[in-house]
Amino acid sequence: MGSELFDILKDFGLTDYESRVMESLLLNDSLTPGEIVSISGIPQPRVYDxxxxLKEKGMVDESPGKKKMYRARDIEASLxxxxxxxxxxxxRIKKIVQKTRTVNSSSKPYLWLMETERVIINEMRKRIDGARDEIIISCSKTRLxxxxxxxxNAISRGVTVAIVIFPEPDKKLLDDFRGAIIKVRNGMTSEVLITDRSMAIISVGKTMEMKDYALLNEEDEIIHITGYFFYHTIWEPSSIYSAPETLSKHTFRTTWLLCDALNMTYRVSDGxxxxxxxxxxxKEIxxxxxxxxxxxxxxxxxxxYIQTGKKTYSVGGKTAREEDIAMKKIEILS
Incomplete structure (x- = not known):
C-alpha cells in the first residue's frame, strides 16, 4: 500500500503485514478474513496469524460464531x-542508562551508517525537530x-527552511510550506538534509538487497563539502518556486543560502x-x-558586506579566509 496511514502505523512498531491489515480495517467498518486479504494484499496463509x-496488542475485535468478522478498535484508545x-x-531505560553508563574517553566517530527507510526517516524527523536556525533539504515528493x-512545525518556530523537491512540483503539497524558500527540478537527484550547518544526512540509495542506506555526518569539514556539493549539484540547477515575502527574524548559517535568499526577497542596496x-x-565577534x-x-x-558606523566588513562562510569575518550565523532584523 505505502500510503501515509501505512507509514504512520509502522511508526508504532507494527510490521508491514500488521500495518496493511490495520489500514484495511480502519478504512472499513468490519471485514471477513477473505476481504482483508483482498484489500490488504497480504498472503492468505498469513491473515489469521x-x-x-493484532488482537493480542488490543487493536482489533473479533466477532463470535463460525463466520468471523474483524473490526479495528478505537485508534486513540488502542494506540x-x-x-x-x-x-x-x-x-525505565533512561534510569538504567543513567545509573550504569560509562563515558568513553576516546574520540567519537563523526560518520554513521544508517539502514532501512524507517530508521532514516525517523532520524531525519528527529534532526528537523532539533533544528534551531536553519534546515536545508532536497527530497522526492514521497519523502517530503x-x-x-x-x-x-519548524517553519512555525521561525526556523529558516530551504527545500528542493523533485522530480516534479506538486502545487497543492508545496502550498503547505508557506514561509519556506522552495526550488523545484525535473529528474532525480540526491536526497540530503543539513541542519544548522552542524549535521548532514545523505541518502545513498538502495543496495542489491533493496535496503535503503544513508550516511549521517557531524564533522565540520565534511559538512562544508556537503553544503558545497548541495549548492552546485542540487540548488543552483533548480528553479525557484517560491520565497518568503520577508526574511525578518530569519536566521542563516549558510552563506550561499543567505545570499540567494537576500537577492530573491530584497533590493539589497536599500540596506x-x-x-x-x-x-x-x-576571536568571536x-x-x-x-x-x-x-x-x-x-x-x-x-x-x-555589513556597514556598522564608518566601518564596512566583508563576511564569508564559516571557513572563509579572504573576508574580514567568518560567519557563524546571522539574523535578519528587517
Whole structure:
C-alpha cells in the first residue's frame, strides 16, 4: 500500500503485514478474513496469524460464531495504550542508562551508517525537530510528504527552511510550506538534509538487497563539502518556486543560502538590518549593522558586506579566509 496511514502505523512498531491489515480495517467498518486479504494484499496463509497478533496488542475485535468478522478498535484508545507502555519503557531505560553508563574517553566517530527507510526517516524527523536556525533539504515528493508535519512545525518556530523537491512540483503539497524558500527540478537527484550547518544526512540509495542506506555526518569539514556539493549539484540547477515575502527574524548559517535568499526577497542596496555572530582574527565577534551588498563569484565565493558606523566588513562562510569575518550565523532584523 505505502500510503501515509501505512507509514504512520509502522511508526508504532507494527510490521508491514500488521500495518496493511490495520489500514484495511480502519478504512472499513468490519471485514471477513477473505476481504482483508483482498484489500490488504497480504498472503492468505498469513491473515489469521496477523489478526491474532493484532488482537493480542488490543487493536482489533473479533466477532463470535463460525463466520468471523474483524473490526479495528478505537485508534486513540488502542494506540494510546501503546504510547503509555512505550513511555513507561523509555523511562525505565533512561534510569538504567543513567545509573550504569560509562563515558568513553576516546574520540567519537563523526560518520554513521544508517539502514532501512524507517530508521532514516525517523532520524531525519528527529534532526528537523532539533533544528534551531536553519534546515536545508532536497527530497522526492514521497519523502517530503513524510517530512511534512515536522517541516511545517519548524517553519512555525521561525526556523529558516530551504527545500528542493523533485522530480516534479506538486502545487497543492508545496502550498503547505508557506514561509519556506522552495526550488523545484525535473529528474532525480540526491536526497540530503543539513541542519544548522552542524549535521548532514545523505541518502545513498538502495543496495542489491533493496535496503535503503544513508550516511549521517557531524564533522565540520565534511559538512562544508556537503553544503558545497548541495549548492552546485542540487540548488543552483533548480528553479525557484517560491520565497518568503520577508526574511525578518530569519536566521542563516549558510552563506550561499543567505545570499540567494537576500537577492530573491530584497533590493539589497536599500540596506537590511542584521545581527552577525562570527570570528575575526580567531576571536568571536558580534556585529549589528546594515547589509548593503551581496557578492557572488560562482564557484568561488558568496559574500555579504555589513556597514556598522564608518566601518564596512566583508563576511564569508564559516571557513572563509579572504573576508574580514567568518560567519557563524546571522539574523535578519528587517
Amino acid at each position: 496477523v489478526l491474532g497478533k 494510546g495504550m501503546r504510547v503509555k507502555e512505550l513511555n513507561t519503557s523509555i523511562g 510528504i513524510r517530512m511534512r508535519e515536522k517541516l511545517i 537590511i538590518r542584521c545581527r552577525l555572530s562570527g570570528w575575526r582574527n580567531g 558580534t556585529v549589528n549593522g546594515i547589509i548593503n551588498r551581496v557578492e557572488i563569484v560562482n564557484g568561488l565565493k558568496h559574500s555579504i
